[in-house]
Amino acid sequence: MVNFNEFLDKMSVVAEDNNRIDPEYYTKYEVKRGLRNSNGSGVLVGLTEIGEVHGYTIDENEKVPVEGKLYYRGIDVSQIVEGLQKDGRYGFEEVCYLLLFGRLPNKTELQDFVELLGNLRSLPDGFTEDMILKAPSPDIMNKLARSVLASYSYDDNPDDISIKNVLRQSIELIARFPTMVAYGYQAKSHYHDHNSLYIHPPRADLYTAENFLYMIRPDNKYTRLEAELLDLSLILHAEHGGGNNSTFAVHVVTSTGTDTYSAIAAAIGSLKGPKHGGANLRVMGMMEDIKKHVHDWNDDEEIKEYLKKIIKKEAYDRSGLIYGMGHAVYTLSDPRAVLLKKKAAELAAVKNMEDELNLYFKVEELAPKVFAEMKQSSKDISANVDFYSGFVYKMLNLPEPLYTPIFAIARIAGWCAHRIEELVSGQRIIRPAYKSVSGHKPYIPLEQRI
Incomplete structure (x- = not known):
């Protein structure tokens, strides 16, 4: 009888070897890997009136960083949140109505x-x-x-x-x-x-x-x-x-x-x-690791040194990533993170978790500086919404699986x-192109295969 685990041990190596494509082909055929252009912007594949994510402008084919903006049906989300908070109302249902039907509801419709x-x-x-x-x-x-x-x-x-x-x-x-x-x-x-x-x-x-x-x-x-x-x-x-x-x-x-x-x-x-x-779970794991190894949460230098270890793949999961920092579109700021951390400060005060929230603030402030120093990069990096959402759910006593x-x-x-x-x-099936680079091979009869 064939042992399934032994079969998998052997054939997983074969499967991996026969599915590895030479990276040079991606350059040769100008493949938009990840549907990204060479300057990091996304390949335009469609049009929408539902949501707009604005994190940079393009000037002479170069990305120019700007403060992040998020629009729902053309309305700045920051204005939506400001209006709801001014009225003291819950707003998720109103946002659902706006997204589905393309306009804000009146009182009766809402x-x-x-x-x-x-x-x-x-x-x-x-x-x-x-x-x-x-x-x-x-x-x-x-x-x-x-x-x-x-x-x-x-x-x-x-x-x-x-x-x-x-x-x-x-x-x-x-x-x-x-x-x-x-x-x-x-x-x-x-x-x-x-x-x-x-x-x-x-x-x-x-x-x-x-x-x-x-x-x-x-x-x-x-x-x-x-x-x-x-x-x-x-x-x-x-x-x-x-x-x-x-x-x-x-x-x-x-x-x-x-x-x-x-x-x-x-x-x-x-x-x-x-x-x-699932990115916010990675942030939570990283922050728990930082809390464990950084003894003084107010010491900028100690925090910076540990962030350097993370980037050098010497700490946490050794991926070299500072989770929750950076975004595919946003550059100078993620408007969702800005709004969420402001409201989170209110609950942190009630829950007596201000020290922990301040550690998040410190990492948000110091991580871009450490990244720039370590990578010799001028790339703009800011906290994204995942950086704070996990902490918010923790304050709400919600289990991580949720x-x-x-x-x-x-x-x-x-x-x-x-x-x-x-x-x-x-009204048209989406079907991008993939180019085969395998080359043609003859069929070999079973008896002649090694």
Whole structure:
């Protein structure tokens, strides 16, 4: 009998050797690796009216750094947040409405939409027991993807891609994502971590951020400030243009004409990756390592020396990366990080975690200087949203397995908006080119192979 592990040990080497492409070919054929131009900007592959990410300008084919801006349907997110905070209102539902329909709602429209989402939060009959509890997953993102795909079987009209039907599916998914994530986590916590099982029915009278905290906590309790901070995080993660990996995945899969659940499940798979939605977990691990090895959190020189060790691959995970610093588009600042850390300071004061937050401030300040010194580089580097989002979730006493799923709870709004836009305006299957560089070979009869 063939030993599977021995087979894999042998053939994994063969598979790796036969899938390695000479890097010189990428230069020879001017391949846009990662869909990036030579100056670091993204290759233009589509148009969108949903979100705009502005982090630099191009002058004579050179990137010129500017302060970061993020726009939802042409409106500066900073202005949206400022308006909501001035009114003392939760805003994630309003942002969902804006992204889906392309304009801000009036009071009646907003009230109706909030009520609609609240009434749609409960999962279909039998779904929790059959699709979540009977097959618990150690990773909530995989459980969420499975729950989305399973929703196809509970939909009486799953394959209709008319805008009315896709809009119906989108609103249901936006409403149900927090419930799917909360129940997926509770199943994981109970069956894999051997904790008590808490299945709290969602409440229609609460806003999304409130409802999630209510469902995830054994005692259902949360403060107004905690809910406000989670609501802000959901707003800032709801959309980020059409070029980010998970949203582009939605465009690619949608362009085939497939169903909503298949397209959204693909996006979840993309977001799970540590280079995308899972990045804040890497930040948290790095910061815990810094806290352990830097004895004086107020000593700039000690912090700088340890950051140098990280860059020299002598500390933390030896990747040479300072996680949470730098972004593919933003240069001088990430507007999401700016807004999040400002609100986070309020909760840090209440939670008596100001010393730890100040350490984050120190790393944010010193990391670009250390990078410039070590790499002899003039590249502009700033903290991105992942640098602070993990700390925010820690202050909210949310378990780490929920960090990336919370990202998905927010981003489902942007994904659905982009799916609708692709169906309305794309109308052509996305198929970029790959050039074969393998060369042609003769077929060798089985008896003659060594």
